[in-house]
Amino acid sequence: MDERKKRIFSGIQPSGELTLGSYMGAIRNWVALQEEYDGLYCIVDEHAITVRQDPALLRRRSVAQLAQYIACGLDPEKNIMFIQSHVPQHAELAWILGCYTQFGELSRMTQFKAKSAQHADNITAGLFTYPVLMAADILLYQADLVPVGEDQRQHVELTRDIAQRFNGLYSNTFTLPEAFIPKMGARIMSLDDPGAKMSKSAPEGCVNLMDPPEVILKKFKRAVTDCETAVKFDKANKPGVSNLLTIYCAATGKTIEAAEAEFAGQGYGVFKSAVGEAVVELLRPIREEAERIMGDKAYLESVYQAGAERARYLANKTLSKVQRKIGFVAR
Ligand code: TYM
Numbered sequence: 001m002d003e004r005k006k007r008i009f010s011g012i013q014p015s016g017e018l019t020l021g022s023y024m025g026a027i028r029n030w031v032a033l034q035e036e037y038d039g040l041y042c043i044v045d046e047h048a049i050t051v052r053q054d055p056a057l058l059r060r061r062s063v064a065q066l067a068q069y070i071a072c073g074l075d076p077e078k079n080i081m082f083i084q085s086h087v088p089q090h091a092e093l094a095w096i097l098g099c100y101t102q103f104g105e106l107s108r109m110t111q112f113k114a115k116s117a118q119h120a121d122n123i124t125a126g127l128f129t130y131p132v133l134m135a136a137d138i139l140l141y142q143a144d145l146v147p148v149g150e151d152q153r154q155h156v157e158l159t160r161d162i163a164q165r166f167n168g169l170y171s172n173t174f175t176l177p178e179a180f181i182p183k184m185g186a187r188i189m190s191l192d193d194p195g196a197k198m199s200k201s202a203p204e205g206c207v208n209l210m211d212p213p214e215v216i217l218k219k220f221k222r223a224v225t226d227c228e229t230a231v232k233f234d235k236a237n238k239p240g241v242s243n244l245l246t247i248y249c250a251a252t253g254k255t256i257e258a259a260e261a262e263f264a265g266q267g268y269g270v271f272k273s274a275v276g277e278a279v280v281e282l283l284r285p286i287r288e289e290a291e292r293i294m295g296d297k298a299y300l301e302s303v304y305q306a307g308a309e310r311a312r313y314l315a316n317k318t319l320s321k322v323q324r325k326i327g328f329v330a331r
Pocket of ligand 1: 010012152186
């Protein structure tokens with residue numbers, strides 16, 4: 001890696017299909033930033049098991065996710081792409097950082113509150129300490145920038161707090177990372193419930209990167225709007241239409257004003273079809289390329305193995321420094 005470039009770390013859980021939300025909130029920016037930064041992009045399988053997974057499906061999705069990262073335009077030559085569980089330093093650092101994180105801080109995490117309500121019969125210690133593992137992911141690589149959607153902002157802020165605390169106790173050890181959250185697409189809402197985030201755990205209102213065109217068009221045709229007719233951006237009063245406008249603009253690069261003018265006087269039917277078509281065209285090359293890459297298992301294996309090897313090398317540098325500073329005996 002070129003030491004002069006700044007570093008990015010980001011990851012996605014292979015707990016479901018990659019969604020349009022993850023693409024617009026995160027992956028797109030990874031691709032846009034790859035010339036300027038050295039990137040580490042992770043498939044966070046250890047995070048995924050904080051809620052129960054089907055083992056065969058988890059394994060398949062982890063590899064498919066790598067194929068989709070590449071199909072989105074992430075270049076394995078320019079970035080380190082790997083599977084979290086292949087780099088044991090993540091779990092090791094997470095244990096240490098957990099001893100520098102307060103119970104109260106973790107209790108305040110919005111995502112923990114939401115997920116523990118959703119999985120009330122399985123609120124594990126892993127679900128609770130999940131943000132500490134995320135802090136370890138980021139801090140292990142001295143990442144400067146973390147491109148994520150709005151829902152991860154709080155976790156990146158906690159990461160900074162943990163890093164600052166550790167640096168204060170043991171002198172400068174970790175780079176303080178910053179969240180990179182896009183202006184357009186940071187929070188794509190569900191198509192069938194514009195009050196909720198589009199999420200792989202609620203497949204009804206969710207568009208997946210691998211959905212075929214007819215499925216995408218159908219999902220947009222059914223999207224919830226309101227009982228008016230004007231295509232206007234008004235988050236408070238017209239959340240469904242505003243979300244569709246956001247998706248349309250994020251897909252086409254148009255401004256909200258231009259999109260409003262384009263659909264002035266036209267009904268929601270025309271508008272919803274146009275948004276569906278725009279998304280179909282955005283995702284078509286990604287789906288086709290991902291399908292092609294998925295056929296080449298040997299290539300995918302070579303990418304994640306080489307990625308893990310490079311990641312382990314970088315991770316070890318930080319982990320050894322941390323272990324030395326806190327008083328562990330050198331191995
Ligand atoms: P995850 O897997 O839930 O989501 C992956 C990424 O997609 C973004 N995202 C969205 N953005 C806009 N609109 C949406 N509807 C939407 N849904 C998801 C998320 O903000 C995220 O950027 N904890 C993380 C994974 C993680 C991670 C990390 C991220 C683990 N370690 C280190 C960054 C750095 C998560 O659960 O993301």
